[in-house]
Amino acid sequence: MTQQALYIGSKLKKLRRDRNINQKNLALELGISASYLNLIERNRRGLTANLLLKLADIFDINVNELSQNTDVQLSNDLSELLADDMFGDFAITNQDITDLTAENPEIGKAMIRLFDKYNMRQKQNQKLINQFITGVEGDAGQFDNEASPEYMAELVSDFIQSQSNYFAPLEQAAERVRLDVDLMGEGLFHGLKAFAINSFAIRTIIMELPDDESAQFDTETGILNISNFSTEHSQIFCLAEHIGLYAAKNEIDDIIEQANFEDERINNYLEQVLSRYFAACIMMPYDGFLKRAKQTRYDIDLLCHYFNVSFEQACHRLTSMQKPGAKAIPFHFVRTDIAGHISKRFSLSGIKIPRYGTACPRWNIYAAFMQPGRINVQLSETPDGQVYFCIARTITKGVRRFGKPLRHFSIGLGCKYIHAKSMVYSDSVDLKDAGQLVRIGATCPVCQRHNCSLHNVD
Numbered sequence: 140m141t142q143q144a145l146y147i148g149s150k151l152k153k154l155r156r157d158r159n160i161n162q163k164n165l166a167l168e169l170g171i172s173a174s175y176l177n178l179i180e181r182n183r184r185g186l187t188a189n190l191l192l193k194l195a196d197i198f199d200i201n202v203n204e205l206s207q208n209t210d211v212q213l214s215n216d217l218s219e220l221l222a223d224d225m226f227g228d229f230a231i232t233n234q235d236i237t238d239l240t241a242e243n244p245e246i247g248k249a250m251i252r253l254f255d256k257y258n259m260r261q262k263q264n265q266k267l268i269n270q271f272i273t274g275v276e277g278d279a280g281q282f283d284n285e286a287s288p289e290y291m292a293e294l295v296s297d298f299i300q301s302q303s304n305y306f307a308p309l310e311q312a313a314e315r316v317r318l319d320v321d322l323m324g325e326g327l328f329h330g331l332k333a334f335a336i337n338s339f340a341i342r343t344i345i346m347e348l349p350d351d352e353s354a355q356f357d358t359e360t361g362i363l364n365i366s367n368f369s370t371e372h373s374q375i376f377c378l379a380e381h382i383g384l385y386a387a388k389n390e391i392d393d394i395i396e397q398a399n400f401e402d403e404r405i406n407n408y409l410e411q412v413l414s415r416y417f418a419a420c421i422m423m424p425y426d427g428f429l430k431r432a433k434q435t436r437y438d439i440d441l442l443c444h445y446f447n448v449s450f451e452q453a454c455h456r457l458t459s460m461q462k463p464g465a466k467a468i469p470f471h472f473v474r475t476d477i478a479g480h481i482s483k484r485f486s487l488s489g490i491k492i493p494r495y496g497t498a499c500p501r502w503n504i505y506a507a508f509m510q511p512g513r514i515n516v517q518l519s520e521t522p523d524g525q526v527y528f529c530i531a532r533t534i535t536k537g538v539r540r541f542g543k544p545l546r547h548f549s550i551g552l553g554c555k556y557i558h559a560k561s562m563v564y565s566d567s568v569d570l571k572d573a574g575q576l577v578r579i580g581a582t583c584p585v586c587q588r589h590n591c592s593l594h595n596v597d
Contacts, residue, residue, distance in 0.1 A: 305461035
């Protein structure tokens, strides 16, 4: 099974330019020709381990930080974008996309931003048409000046991906709060309640709320009402999230400023995402969680037991274990509903997760729906020959009562093949058996497996 070559051309070029080093001088320090360095920066040549170590020393950064290939997801998103029918008349090749990503990544990001905006407008227009046809009034007339939730989610997701889903200031702020909370005794929830009222005059009440609401917060009275239908870990998470808005306000504001979104609504959305990151840090403190994860070989159910969290919360937290010098396996994470709509996606493993469509139907995130609540294990081979070890399991959300539909999702977590033995789930498969491989793609419109029986071909 092949190893993935390391192509970080645009990152290397940016580092070099930020330090005001020209190609000739950097090439001399590396012991290579300027022309060869030029090929590396254009992603025409991959980096050897020896060159990677030299670069880390020259730029004084961690090898793992340097080796993270941020170009991969950009190339994947551009490939998917350019597979749209509107670009059918253009003979754009994969090499063209690779060249654009390597030499002009900012232009690639601008194209994605523009296409996201276009998609948002198309959906808004369709809603207006549907309202006109059916005669049902709505708020579609106000859409022109509003960013859709999907559009905001994609922009924030891109920022989270660019930071490898690790925010040291929030980790540190949560660690300080957790120390104070633990001193109060009586368990995490009671400790958080006491901390909230003592530090920020926030009083927490567990009570019955409308089915579609998990919490209500009155800023004037400082009362936080949390639904009594929520699970215990959801109640703890909700309280920790609200505490984060106050206890980590400065840290969150600094990160929002760094993200540099001009739209205040996107900043508000990012604030919510970061406060939830803080809540995960409170419930699953970094060092303790990473230690348990490695001890249990990433047994998600055991982690849920030790930290009183949900399956999704544990999987999501694993993706943020990227502290320099103390990292977990670089995972990918995906959440999809039964219709195939991807609502969460993040990839450090390098696997392609579609931005605009559904994932490959052969991927085990969909097969998991056939065995609800059970871990589905898969060795997934992508068209470029890379192999990933993937697990998936369904989860259910919603209030269980007659007449109220529940929402069903599949959570996928995975890593490169080389890390598979570190996960307890690999004990259930023969990693050396090529017959175990399931050949998947990214999404049908850009898939190269044209002989696949499930391939969407017009």
